[in-house]
Amino acid sequence: MDSKIDIKSIYLSSAASITLSVLNKKVDVGFIYNDARTSGNIMKKFPKVLKDTKIIFTTDIIPADPQIVRKNLEKYKVVALQRALVKMSNDIEGKKWLHDLFGIDRLEITDETEYFLLKEIVMKLKPELLER
Structure with a gap:
């Protein structure tokens, strides 16, 4: 095919x-x-x-629903946001809210390396999506 x-x-x-x-x-x-x-x-x-x-x-697990920040946002703000989001996703009420609104089970701290498999698939099927 x-x-x-x-x-x-x-x-x-x-x-x-x-x-x-x-x-x-x-x-x-x-x-x-x-x-x-x-x-x-x-x-x-x-x-x-x-x-x-x-x-x-x-597929193997590919991170979904990324939460993003400006590239030049101060590191301490990024860390504070990450901690708050992870704390919310571990809270019983926060977990229910995430699931009910977005179908998300949990939030985890990650980086670009977690998306290599996805990028590899996109390169094979539709490389123009990665053009900048």
Whole structure:
């Protein structure tokens, strides 16, 4: 299969939109993080989503939903933000809030090296996305 000839791709703005597009047969395949099919809103509106769709492939863990700052932001502010976000994601109420609003299970401190696998995949499939 040649991905440039045999596959037509579209951009959808969220994992929920992707899941709904697969469910409604607007697309045949969707690429989502973790298992976005199990988010509260999807499960409530489409209780048979897990029966009507299936996972055919998973990648090694790729960090998702990055929280970013300006490159020149003072280091002490970056560290304070990182600590506050991680603390919130470990708090019972904060964890519920993150999951309910964004489908995020936790936040972790990371850096660019964690994205090498993703960058490698993009280079193979759509290198123009990495052009600056």
